[in-house]
Amino acid sequence: MQELTHRVVQRLYDARYILVVAAVLSLLASLSREVPLWHALLGLALVFAAAGLPVQSRVARRQERMLRKERREPLEAIVFNTCEAMDDPAIILAPGGVIKFLNSAAVKQFGAMKEGAHLSSMLRSPAILDMVRTVMETGHADSIEHIEKVPSERWFLVRVAPMTGIAGMKGGSELYMLTFRDQSESRRMDRMRSDFIANASHELRTPLASLFGFIETMRGPAREDAEARDRFLGIMHEQASRMTRLVDDLLSLSRLELKAHVMPTDNVDLVPLINHISDSLKPLAEELGVGIQISAPDQPVVVTGDRDELVQVFENLIENACKYGQSGGQVRVSVMPSGENDGDGVEVSVSDNGPGIPREHVPRLTERFYRVNVEASRSKKGTGLGLAIVKHILTRHRARLIVHSTVGKGSDFRVKFGAPQR
Known part of the structure; x- marks a missing residue:
């Protein structure tokens, strides 16, 4: 009923000008005494009706706008809520x-x-x-x-x-x-496959060639030589171990690249973590004649990160300092909480008194398979991927690796973290 009334009012409003003209003409005709009086009264009624129609129409238009708004707002909410989902x-x-x-x-x-x-x-x-x-x-x-x-x-x-x-x-x-x-994950998967194939084929070629060479020797000239066979088996075991380390590091690097854009959310206390790593590396340090000195506060030093990956970072840095700074006899690890360093976050320093690294090599240390000294690296069972793994882990943690090294005085590897998330 309300809608029907609204339609009638709207149509009358649309014809208001015609009604006004008709009413005026009827009034004039009545005044000229050519039309009966009741015609004049009818004309006046039409004039008043036509004058009142705009008011009714404005109300109707206001109601129409409200109805349209009510219909529109739920539709906008549906569209926006769908987008939000x-x-x-x-x-x-x-x-x-x-x-x-x-x-x-x-x-x-x-x-x-x-x-x-x-x-x-x-x-x-x-x-x-x-x-x-x-x-x-x-x-x-x-x-x-x-x-x-x-x-x-x-x-x-x-x-x-x-x-x-x-x-x-x-x-x-x-x-x-x-x-x-x-599409980051699919792109990283594609890159991971191609990089793994390229790196694995390049780095595994040398130990595989050695294995094949020793196998051929043992099947031929050294078939009956027990002493040579034992020596060759030891070398073959070293080469197989090297291939295992290479594959493990390549897989670890690939996994890190796959989730590089996902920042960890756990809070990790670095003090017990560093002490745990130091204890696990003591046998290696004693074998190399190196001492590990830890300097850390008594209170917790917390950063946002993944505990297993941070163990991998500092284990790699401290182990490298023990191996390559061996001649210095001492590796110092310092944990500095916020407010005790140049930045706003936590800083961990791993330094040695070894031979140091020439300046031209420092910018390339975190490249895959980059070695300052190839023979020295291989003799210490390095794969050339350790610092590349460290770099990728720190990138995921939004942290930085800063290297200072002076030939003849030693090297200092510093890891700077931002403030932990609350």
Whole structure:
């Protein structure tokens, strides 16, 4: 009934000018005494009715706007809630690249942004901005690949498309959705496979060649030589052990690369961790004639990280200091909590009094298979991957490795962490 009344009022309002003209003409005709008096009264009634119609129509229009708003707001909420439920970062844009809505994944990836801000204030990629502009001009969806370099390398498939078919939503036919699909894991998997094959084939070739050579010798000239056979078996065991270490380090490096963009969230106390590593390396240090000196505070020194990976970092650094700083006879490990170093976070220093590293080699120490002295590294059972693993773990922990070394005086490897997450 209410809707029918509204329709009648609306139609009368649309015809108000015709009614007013008809009423005036009827009044004039009555005054000229060519029309009966009741015609004049009818004309006046029509005039008053026509004058009152705009008021009724304004009420009707206000009701119509309220009804439209009520229909629109639930629809906007449905669209925005659907966008919020997406795992991938998603941004709803109005014409001109104005931001209407960001879901939680987009806020986490790019930071919070107020509605009405322009997309260029959030994204600095010219390729993405050009694609959005083109899609808004043509109305055809498009996608490109985008790489984020900071804080770690990530690959996204970025797609923008018009949001068509949203009848009843304000500006529904002029809204656009920009989505970012993370392809980092698949890209890292592809890179991991290719790198593993390349590195494994290169590094395993030498020990495999040695094994084949000794096997051929033992099957031929040294078949009956027990002394040579025992010596060759010892060398073959060393080469097989070296291949095992290589494979283990390559697999460890590949696993780290796969989750490089995922920051750890656990809190780890470095003081008991460093003491545990020192105790486990004491037999090796005694065998090499090296002492390990720990300097750490009595209170906990907490960082945000993965305990097993941090054990791998400091075990590698302290073991290297024992092996390569052997001539100095002393390895010093210092744990400095926040406020006791140049930075804001925790710092751990591993230093030795060994021969030191020439300046030109320092920038390349964390490269895979880079060795300052190939023979010395292999004689100490190094794989050339230790510091590369350290670098990848620290990158995942948003920490830094700083190396200071002076030839003839020794080396100092410092790990700097940020403040732990609360």
